[in-house]
Amino acid sequence: MRDVAIIGIGQTPVEEHWGKSLRHLGHDAIMAAMRDAGIETADALYVGNMLSGELGGQQHVGALLADFVGLRGIEAMKIEAACASGAAALRVGLMAVASGMHDVVLVCGVEKMTDAVGDEVTSGLASAADQEYEVSQGISFVGLNALLMRRYMYQFDIKKEYFAGFAVNAHRNGANNPYAMFRSPITEATYLKAGMIADPVNLMDSSPVCDGAACVVLAPAELYRSKVKARILASAVAIDSLAIHDRRDPLALDAVTVSSQKAYAQARMTPADIHLFEAHDAFSIMAALSLEGAGFAPRGAGVYMASEGEIGIHGRLPISTMGGLKSRGHPVGATGIYQVIEVVEQLTGAAGANQVSGATVGMAQNIGGSGATVITHILGAA
Amino acid sequence: MRDVAIIGIGQTPVEEHWGKSLRHLGHDAIMAAMRDAGIETADALYVGNMLSGELGGQQHVGALLADFVGLRGIEAMKIEAACASGAAALRVGLMAVASGMHDVVLVCGVEKMTDAVGDEVTSGLASAADQEYEVSQGISFVGLNALLMRRYMYQFDIKKEYFAGFAVNAHRNGANNPYAMFRSPITEATYLKAGMIADPVNLMDSSPVCDGAACVVLAPAELYRSKVKARILASAVAIDSLAIHDRRDPLALDAVTVSSQKAYAQARMTPADIHLFEAHDAFSIMAALSLEGAGFAPRGAGVYMASEGEIGIHGRLPISTMGGLKSRGHPVGATGIYQVIEVVEQLTGAAGANQVSGATVGMAQNIGGSGATVITHILGAA
Numbered sequence: 001m002r003d004v005a006i007i008g009i010g011q012t013p014v015e016e017h018w019g020k021s022l023r024h025l026g027h028d029a030i031m032a033a034m035r036d037a038g039i040e041t042a043d044a045l046y047v048g049n050m051l052s053g054e055l056g057g058q059q060h061v062g063a064l065l066a067d068f069v070g071l072r073g074i075e076a077m078k079i080e081a082a083c084a085s086g087a088a089a090l091r092v093g094l095m096a097v098a099s100g101m102h103d104v105v106l107v108c109g110v111e112k113m114t115d116a117v118g119d120e121v122t123s124g125l126a127s128a129a130d131q132e133y134e135v136s137q138g139i140s141f142v143g144l145n146a147l148l149m150r151r152y153m154y155q156f157d158i159k160k161e162y163f164a165g166f167a168v169n170a171h172r173n174g175a176n177n178p179y180a181m182f183r184s185p186i187t188e189a190t191y192l193k194a195g196m197i198a199d200p201v202n203l204m205d206s207s208p209v210c211d212g213a214a215c216v217v218l219a220p221a222e223l224y225r226s227k228v229k230a231r232i233l234a235s236a237v238a239i240d241s242l243a244i245h246d247r248r249d250p251l252a253l254d255a256v257t258v259s260s261q262k263a264y265a266q267a268r269m270t271p272a273d274i275h276l277f278e279a280h281d282a283f284s285i286m287a288a289l290s291l292e293g294a295g296f297a298p299r300g301a302g303v304y305m306a307s308e309g310e311i312g313i314h315g316r317l318p319i320s321t322m323g324g325l326k327s328r329g330h331p332v333g334a335t336g337i338y339q340v341i342e343v344v345e346q347l348t349g350a351a352g353a354n355q356v357s358g359a360t361v362g363m364a365q366n367i368g369g370s371g372a373t374v375i376t377h378i379l380g381a382a
Numbered sequence: 383m384r385d386v387a388i389i390g391i392g393q394t395p396v397e398e399h400w401g402k403s404l405r406h407l408g409h410d411a412i413m414a415a416m417r418d419a420g421i422e423t424a425d426a427l428y429v430g431n432m433l434s435g436e437l438g439g440q441q442h443v444g445a446l447l448a449d450f451v452g453l454r455g456i457e458a459m460k461i462e463a464a465c466a467s468g469a470a471a472l473r474v475g476l477m478a479v480a481s482g483m484h485d486v487v488l489v490c491g492v493e494k495m496t497d498a499v500g501d502e503v504t505s506g507l508a509s510a511a512d513q514e515y516e517v518s519q520g521i522s523f524v525g526l527n528a529l530l531m532r533r534y535m536y537q538f539d540i541k542k543e544y545f546a547g548f549a550v551n552a553h554r555n556g557a558n559n560p561y562a563m564f565r566s567p568i569t570e571a572t573y574l575k576a577g578m579i580a581d582p583v584n585l586m587d588s589s590p591v592c593d594g595a596a597c598v599v600l601a602p603a604e605l606y607r608s609k610v611k612a613r614i615l616a617s618a619v620a621i622d623s624l625a626i627h628d629r630r631d632p633l634a635l636d637a638v639t640v641s642s643q644k645a646y647a648q649a650r651m652t653p654a655d656i657h658l659f660e661a662h663d664a665f666s667i668m669a670a671l672s673l674e675g676a677g678f679a680p681r682g683a684g685v686y687m688a689s690e691g692e693i694g695i696h697g698r699l700p701i702s703t704m705g706g707l708k709s710r711g712h713p714v715g716a717t718g719i720y721q722v723i724e725v726v727e728q729l730t731g732a733a734g735a736n737q738v739s740g741a742t743v744g745m746a747q748n749i750g751g752s753g754a755t756v757i758t759h760i761l762g763a764a
Contacts, residue, residue, distance in 0.1 A: 001482045021514065044619075053435045057505065058513040060464040063621040063754040067628075073640050075619035076755070077470040081459040082442040088459040092474050099481035100383045127441040132403065135439065237426075237457035239445040246449075258455050372445040373458070 004097045007227040008037025008217035009341045014181040014329030017211040022112040026065040029213035037217040043102035044075035048089030048109035049333035054124045055116045082128035084368030086336025087375035109334035110213035128369040130243040146198035149285035156300035163284040164191040165306030167204040174323025176353040181329035205284040207330035214337035230344045234378040236262035242372045253371040256293030263376040271295040275359040276318040278339040280367035282325045318356045336366035347381040386479045389609040390419025390599035391723045396563040396711030399593040404494040408447040411595035419599040425484035426457035430471030430491035431715035436506040437498045464510035466750030468718025469757035491716035492595035510751040512625035528580035531667035538682035545666040546573040547688030549586040556705025558735040563711035587666040589712035596719035612726045616760040618644035624754045635753040638675025645758040653677040657741040658700040660721040662749035664707045700738045718748035729763040
């Protein structure tokens, strides 16, 4: 199995891209990544995307994008694992290069969410949950997260304001990321007076509906030595039941634990070796639960990490270093690639004001549904 | 790169499964394949599926199925390439085993099309075509195939009845396949009086809307020597533009040619070495064009192979040996796996009345859209 490196990155700003369709967003990210890598062609394109069918009436976006960037004849396909589609596509690209089937592979995450009408986005996102046992009862995806957050507050005697630090940290970091959707810092007061969406989840607990695309170029580390930006040290997927009521314990994200442990084993590391963690903070409760599942905090104590000293850029374990899903934005199928690009920026010293000093190992974790698919990548500096 | 073998197969009958949802169909195929392989667990599940989001409001079917068959904690994801989703998932499973990342991998194609209402299936299938440049003009997927068929008849001076042999062959073979949807032979007269759908495409030129699931178990040939049913000798993907008007020549399926040539090169074979060909006969015109693109017939002459002496079980190049998409049925995301299972049946002497005598090499070709994604697998006997 060959060692695989990231040799190029490209991303569009995350925003409401009214002037660009899915294919244009994908094009912009792919071309930027190819320019960054200094390559003019590739052997394959794997696209992470969740909602192009429901929201755009367009499936088959693998071939669509490969053709649109001028790569007719290559291999292309789309990979879907709900909000973990981006990291799932990365995993397939990794297997293509590691196996020796391809040398230079593009992995692009892309999502166009803002062209939808009515409740299409709410319905689309709910398709990450169990349609027959959860959604048919009328609950939305935000509602499921609200149930988890309420249960967490009850079981561990947590006050709502304890969560504020996740949003404050994300917005502080996003303010310095030119690709982030929200670039205004917020205070705890902003958090506390934010409008309620599904009690106790408020607007500042939630990542936004948005558009964006991000792309990385993968290649065998050995063959592209001079271009290596970061090495993929570990890549691991674990699944759990979609339906939360079916799990061993709704507040224990077992797939986070299994996926993280597989990744630590591959990289021969422990949580203490991770210099920064791009967490899947689609909701504040997901940030807390994933910190616990990944071994950074004990059960019921993830929320106590929501302070600058813990998760800030100069904290014990910086998370969401470029704004996370909350502030950079969460174009669902693209998020996994944005996370990995942000780890690469940190490992190459390109994170500007948000640089985590001395970072040589970073972890990105992309979650589909409320913890049903968890994909962990650990990257190391070149 | 490790050699990869198929060590188990499982399939549901293709029909209108009113009593089973997508997860039950997937379950049945996966359990059948695991029983066939004599295994009780697996490292990963890759699911080929196209329409679960649009028709069932259910994405995330990788994790859904893995959990439903009792494999919590493993890797799972969905792969989509329109009607080539099944073969695309097989390709990912192949990379997982070839790379050494996993040993035992399940690849399941599943589609539930008959629970839809109104024009949902027509809209869903049209999402394989270019939404912005084709579908928005009002054309359906059948309509696109009708344009191709009309142009073919005009350009090569072909009469409609020349195509009859494709449907006659498919139904003759499907009659002996217990998993086929349509098990009644038809005659040329049946073909000629069939109702028109989109002139010149009639009902007997078209594969049906249906439900089904099929699963194969992959493993390293070396480690599972005693269980090997067939070896994967080649696997190749090529893409072309989704929009037919954007192609070099609408009647030359370039992606068929490129994908086939890549596969022949990998297997060190020529078309003459192929003992049977599971063609993607979603429409008669696709059968004719893919025979040409894959090198079995010259340009404009694919339709002349539509006779028992050419494509019948005892013909020069048997195609659609278990009924093909036309008679076995075309549950879109599952088709690529059904095709591969049928090649395995031929290579293991398990094809019953349809056995191609002495078959040791078979090719399956799965097409997404009107030739925008083409995935070719060549299998060899154990």
